[in-house]
Amino acid sequence: QGIRLRRFGPVVRLEIERAMPAHMRSLLMHNLQVAPDDVYEMEVPLGMSSLMALLDVDRHDLKDKPFVPRTLPSLSSGESIFAAIRRGDILLHHPYDSFAPVVDFIKRAADDPQVLA
Known part of the structure; x- marks a missing residue:
């Protein structure tokens, strides 16, 4: 029960790229109601390796059809x-x-x- 309710709780941490423009940072902080102490700057793009886990999600409606190269x-x-x-x-x-x-x-x-x- 607690875990189901947690997804609707307040943001506890915001990770952004160090190079993010200040206006975008401010917009995110304001809209997500995040305090400056809860914002963490990262050097590299965030979580790109974990995106591969999305391939295992059984939602074919969200995936592109497999590409088939043409034969001349x-x-x-x-x-x-x-x-x-x-x-x-x-x-x-x-x-x-x-x-x-x-x-x-x-x-x-x-x-x-x-x-x-």
Whole structure:
């Protein structure tokens, strides 16, 4: 019971970055009704490592859909990557374009006796 009520209690500590502008600091202190003695300045951005815990929250409505990189149409036909390169340059932007063509290129080059280096 006490823990449930605690979330509605007064703020007991405010951690801010040392570089926070004074007007923002004053605004937070005023709105949260925090005394100057309860404000702690930190050197680094606050709690960034603990944000990873949010990934474990089972709320899919709050998360972005997984990103699926695209495969260029010129590389999805199943033909040899070398044939596609002979037709012209291929420019891939990672992570937006799939890395699979790069892996395919390296695998085929490793198996091709005509590839020297």
